[in-house]
Amino acid sequence: MSADTIVPGDIVVLESGDVVSADMRLVEAKNLFADESTLTGESVPVEKGIAPVATDAIIAEQTSMAHKGTAITRGIGLGVVVATGMATELGLTAKLVVEAEEDDSPLERKLAQLTSQLVKATIAITVVIAVAGMAAGRDLVLMLKASIALAVAAIPEGLPIVATMALARGMWRMAKRNVVVERLSAVETLGATTVVCTDKTGTLTENRMTVERLWLPSGRYQLHPDKGVIDTSGRKAAIDGALQRALEVGVLCATATLKSEDEQGAGDPMELALLRLGSHAGLDREDLLAAWPERQEIAFDTETKMMATAHERDGHLFVVIKGAPEAVLDASTMIGSEALGTSVRDDWLRHAASLAAEGLRVLALAEATIPLDAMPAYESLTFLGLVGFRDPPRVEVTEAIAACRHAGLRVVMVTGDHATTAQRIAEQVDIAEPGSSVVEGRELAALGALGEHERRRLLSTSVFARVTPAQKLDLVRLYQSAGEVVAMTGDGVNDAPALQKADIGVAMGLRGTEVAREAADIVLRDDSFGSIVAAIREGRVIFSNLRRFLVYLLSCNISEVMVVALAVVAGLPLPLLPLQILFLNLVTDIFPAFALATGEGERDVLRRPPRDPRESLLARPQWIFIVTYGAVLTAATLGALLIGSLVLELEGEALVTVSFLTLAFAQLAHVLNMRGRGASVFVNAVTTNPYVWLALIFCAGLLVGAVYAPPIANALQITAPDQAGWMLVAGASLMPLVLGIIFSAARAILGRKSRE
Ligand code: ATP
Numbered sequence: 022m023s024a025d026t027i028v029p030g031d032i033v034v035l036e037s038g039d040v041v042s043a044d045m046r047l048v049e050a051k052n053l054f055a056d057e058s059t060l061t062g063e064s065v066p067v068e069k070g071i072a073p074v075a076t077d078a079i080i081a082e083q084t085s086m087a088h089k090g091t092a093i094t095r096g097i098g099l100g101v102v103v104a105t106g107m108a109t110e111l112g113l114t115a116k117l118v119v120e121a122e123e124d125d126s127p128l129e130r131k132l133a134q135l136t137s138q139l140v141k142a143t144i145a146i147t148v149v150i151a152v153a154g155m156a157a158g159r160d161l162v163l164m165l166k167a168s169i170a171l172a173v174a175a176i177p178e179g180l181p182i183v184a185t186m187a188l189a190r191g192m193w194r195m196a197k198r199n200v201v202v203e204r205l206s207a208v209e210t211l212g213a214t215t216v217v218c219t220d221k222t223g224t225l226t227e228n229r230m231t232v233e234r235l236w237l238p239s240g241r242y243q244l245h246p247d248k249g250v251i252d253t254s255g256r257k258a259a260i261d262g263a264l265q266r267a268l269e270v271g272v273l274c275a276t277a278t279l280k281s282e283d284e285q286g287a288g289d290p291m292e293l294a295l296l297r298l299g300s301h302a303g304l305d306r307e308d309l310l311a312a313w314p315e316r317q318e319i320a321f322d323t324e325t326k327m328m329a330t331a332h333e334r335d336g337h338l339f340v341v342i343k344g345a346p347e348a349v350l351d352a353s354t355m356i357g358s359e360a361l362g363t364s365v366r367d368d369w370l371r372h373a374a375s376l377a378a379e380g381l382r383v384l385a386l387a388e389a390t391i392p393l394d395a396m397p398a399y400e401s402l403t404f405l406g407l408v409g410f411r412d413p414p415r416v417e418v419t420e421a422i423a424a425c426r427h428a429g430l431r432v433v434m435v436t437g438d439h440a441t442t443a444q445r446i447a448e449q450v451d452i453a454e455p456g457s458s459v460v461e462g463r464e465l466a467a468l469g470a471l472g473e474h475e476r477r478r479l480l481s482t483s484v485f486a487r488v489t490p491a492q493k494l495d496l497v498r499l500y501q502s503a504g505e506v507v508a509m510t511g512d513g514v515n516d517a518p519a520l521q522k523a524d525i526g527v528a529m530g531l532r533g534t535e536v537a538r539e540a541a542d543i544v545l546r547d548d549s550f551g552s553i554v555a556a557i558r559e560g561r562v563i564f565s566n567l568r569r570f571l572v573y574l575l576s577c578n579i580s581e582v583m584v585v586a587l588a589v590v591a592g593l594p595l596p597l598l599p600l601q602i603l604f605l606n607l608v609t610d611i612f613p614a615f616a617l618a619t620g621e622g623e624r625d626v627l628r629r630p631p632r633d634p635r636e637s638l639l640a641r642p643q644w645i646f647i648v649t650y651g652a653v654l655t656a657a658t659l660g661a662l663l664i665g666s667l668v669l670e671l672e673g674e675a676l677v678t679v680s681f682l683t684l685a686f687a688q689l690a691h692v693l694n695m696r697g698r699g700a701s702v703f704v705n706a707v708t709t710n711p712y713v714w715l716a717l718i719f720c721a722g723l724l725v726g727a728v729y730a731p732p733i734a735n736a737l738q739i740t741a742p743d744q745a746g747w748m749l750v751a752g753a754s755l756m757p758l759v760l761g762i763i764f765s766a767a768r769a770i771l772g773r774k775s776r777e
Contacts, residue, residue: 024212027102038320041087045100046108047071052396053096055087058490058515060110061227065324065491070753080110088535092514094322127211128567131638132184135571136177146582154589161593167585170599172233174581177574179610185222187618191563194621198555199546203528209348209540210524211508213562213634216500217425217553218493218509218523221443222278223756224550225450226412230294234382234409236372246765249301251432252525260302263357267405270386272299272306274330274341276318279306285689291382294410295343313339317397318664319676323437323489323515327352331397334390340397342387345439345487346373346407349385353404361404373407375442380449381409418450421551424497429630433483435493436548440486450630453483462488476503490515497522506634510545511537527553554627562622568704569695570618572643577609577688584658584684594672596662596680601737604727605681608720610687616712623706642698650691654758658684661753678728678739685724686754688718688727694761699769702762 023615024042029035033045035053041553047053047069054066070084080088087100090111106112147168154164169295222228235242235250241259245251250268252258260268275295279286294305313332321328327344335440350366369385370464376383411669427433434452436443440459446455460482471479485496490513497519500507509523512533518539520526528541529548538544545552581602588596597605613760639647661683665671671679692713696705707713725735728741742750 027512028106028148029102029105031102031415033100033102035087035093035318037093037095037097038318039093041089041091041093041100043089043102044104044111045102047085047098047100050100050507053098054094056082056092056514057088057093058517060088060091061112062507064683066488068241069096069098095319103185126342127182128188128638133344136180139575141507143172143582146175147172149584150582150589153586154667157589157592159589159595163599166599167595167597167602170602171303171582171585174602174606177517177571177578177610179614180571180574182683183570183614183618187563187566187570187616190619191566192367193544193561194562195556197532198294198559199549199552200556200559201527201544201546202542202556203538203544204542207525208540208560208563209678210506211557212541212562213565213632214430214508214525214557214560215508216431216433216505217557218433218496218500219550219553220510220512221434221438221446222263222412223512223529223548224510225434225446225544228290228412228532228548230290230382230410231413231478232294232298232408233262233411234376235298235406236266236376237263237267237380237406240757244298244301250298263405265302266388267386268299268390269309269584270405271295271408272304273309273332274328274343274386275299275306277328279770290412291384295408295657300410309412318445319397321511325399326437329397329399329615333566336393338391338393338395338397340389340391340402342389342399342402342653343384343408346370348399349387349402350404352399353387353402355401355403357403361605367438369404369407373439373705374441376407376409377439378443378445379409380411380445382412382442384408384410396636398549413451414446415549415551417549417551421554423553424627428554428557428627430506431483433485435485435496437488438486439484440484443484443486447484448581457483459484459486461486461628462492465492468495468499472525490519494522508557510553511541513537516540558622558627559572561629561632562620565616565619565622565626565697565706568638568643569620569697571639572615572646573617573695574610574614575639575693576647576650576654576691578606579647580654580658580684580688581595581605582679583651583655587655587659588662593662594666594676595661596658596677597684598677598681599679601677601739604690605685606738608685608723612716612720613689613692613713616710616716617692619712620710622704623697623700643659650757650761653760654684654687654691656685657753657756663750664749664753665746669749671746674738674740675742675746678742679750681739682736682742682750683730686750687732687757689720689724689756690755690758691761692717693758696765699772702765720725 027043034043048071050071053069055069056066069116072085074083074085085358088111089109150171151164155161188205188208191208195202197297206491217333219225232244232331239255242250248257251256258264272295275292277292277296279293313334316333316338317328317331326348327339327342331338333341347370350369353361355361358363373383378465385407386405389402389407391397422432430693432452434447435548443452444459448455460479462485492508493516497507497509508527509519510527511758512529512534513522514534517536520528520537520540525543526541528537528544530544530546531548543556544709584596658680662680665676665679694709695708727737728739
């Protein structure tokens with residue numbers, strides 16, 4: 022029956038591996054455990070029963086209920102549906118999440134805060150200018166008009182639109198690199214990320230597995246692409262006895278389907294690899310299942326690190342198990358027909374380690390035969406042998422990791438796999454030096470009790486192996502307590518709490534569960550580590566674009582306010598008329614600012630250390646830049662006004678035209694000052710942005726057009742300057758750019774001197 026036809030009152034059978042489809046009151050429960058991490062954040066499966074609980078029990082204490090969205094990890098039960106869809110606890114939480122997501126992101130809040138501060142400051146300044154102007158005997162109406170125009174000019178009304186455009190374009194670029202941004206706030210945090218915790222299988226490796234080794238007590242085998250299963254002499258192995266049994270067990274507990282024609286199939290790559298191994302010996306899972314029907318499946322659990330299926334065979338339950346070698350060996354008491362003693366167990370653990378040292382992912386196989394009505398359990402198993410899988414590193418990963426290193430980011434491997442396999446792969450992709458130490462997840466459980474020395478050792482570790490999802494959460498906490506901004510990858514349901522706690526939760530689009538995707542901030546459509554680096558790059562670019570655009574906008578706006586304010590205070594003729602201020606704003610606030618906000622960013626953006634997350638959008642150096650260039654633009658405009666009046670003996674409209682055009686062209690040229698600290702004057706993020714040049718040409722055209730098109734010229738009260746007038750405009754408006762270049766050169770020389 023399909024989950025969407027379930028209604029309250031229905032009785033549902035729950036089995037290990039099921040995801041509960043509605044809220045239900047349990048009426049029967051046999052050894053029933055549920056993973057409720059989706060709802061409660063509790064990553065350890067909880068035991069369920071039928072005993073009633075208190076009416077005010079919180080979800081985590083409602084042991085007689087199975088909730089929608091949770092997963093049954095063990096046992097069997099019966100439940101009566103009491104709520105479906107949005108009426109379930111998961112539905113109510115989803116509603117809360119949707120409502121919560123409508124909240125502004127920190128970036129939006131910072132922008133709103135900045136705008137409101139600017140509005141207040143502008144109102145105060147314009148009131149002062151209006152009062153000062155009137156006190157100086159200026160025309161009342163003109164002063165009022167000028168104050169209103171100034172208020173309009175100084176308030177960056179384009180800011181929300183341009184900020185949204187910058188984010189949207191950044192997100193579009195990320196989408197092209199296979200990164201889907203789930204939460205807007207992630208964009209800002211991405212740029213400040215300092216530690217990237219990545220899993221191994223599928224993110225650093227291809228997740229294209231092939232069996233390479235099969236080690237059984239009766240002999241050692243390899244899988245040859247043409248010859249099939251071969252023995253140590255390189256000859257095709259005779260498939261009988263123990264080998265046949267191991268292959269059957271491998272195929273039976275590989276819950277995937279292989280399409281024999283092309284050896285592709287649906288399911289986990291590791292399980293498919295086992296099916297392919299079996300197919301070399303003529304084994305087909307469907308045929309085996311027809312002979313020995315499957316009666317139960319205990320799904321893989323990251324806590325037990327094993328999975329099993331149980332089949333009816335000759336009046337018994339034949340249980341086949343696969344899992345991490347140490348877990349399977351721990352649960353095994355027999356090997357062949359002999360008891361498994363400690364020394365033989367240690368030998369097999371060493372064999373597993375030696376396969377892992379070749380970079381292979383190692384699984385152990387085991388079996389048990391129990392009465393038909395018994396409950397399969399991980400105990401008294403017969404150990405069958407080891408399988409080694411090859412999962413090659415992705416080609417692009419080493420380069421991406423080197424890029425992270427240059428960008429001041431630490432990459433840490435956090436895997437559920439064996440320590441030696443993890444170390445080997447970490448060496449291959451340059452995450453860890455050969456011989457560096459690997460920390461196992463269980464050390465993380467004792468975090469609270471660790472001394473400072475141990476804590477530092479963990480913080481400097483690059484490979485964490487045999488880590489459970491709960492320990493991933495501990496690891497995120499450890500890094501955050503050290504002030505790091507952590508990105509953590511995850512794919513399983515149990516990873517959700519760690520993804521949520523991490524500053525950037527990264528879910529996998531191909532391998533990931535829906536729950537992991539919902540908990541994450543970004544989703545990688547191709548599961549590749551390289552895409553995380555691309556996302557971090559874009560995060561940095563978006564932040565620096567926003568900053569660049571804000572700095573440009575504010576330095577221009579401040580210059581307009583200063584020009585008018587100083588002229589009023591000094592008793593000079595008004596250098597800008599109200600309509601001219603509005604026109605100027607239209608031209609400079611929109612096109613160049615837009616172009617700056619959507620640029621591709623500096624080429625070396627990944628060669629710089631991460632930004633301090635506490636740093637505000639406009640920090641001290643940006644304010645110094647804004648005020649300095651605001652003053653330089655003002656000086657150029659008032660200088661042109663003075664020279665126009667004293668040298669060229671202009672007055673009235675002709676004089677105002679010179680100051681208006683000077684400020685307008687100076688603001689356009691000032692775009693080129695936005696190249697960023699230390700960047701080359703000629704080749705930088707601004708000069709290589711074609712939109713900037715388009716905007717500059719378009720705006721210069723608009724200005725010249727306004728001068729020579731009589732209706733606009735009349736409206737703006739400007740008259741076309743003569744040759745001397747244009748030369749003055751050209752000279753004065755280039756001043757801020759020339760000064761900017763001189764400042765850059767001086768800073769470069771001083772920087773070099775101080776380094777010497
Ligand atoms: P990563 O965290 O990098 O993806 P992983 O897949 O090895 O690594 P887990 O999924 O936590 O991490 O698995 C832990 C161990 O459990 C594996 O190393 C393997 O030994 C065993 N294992 C994983 N998947 C299965 C499975 N489907 N069946 C049986 N055992 C499994």
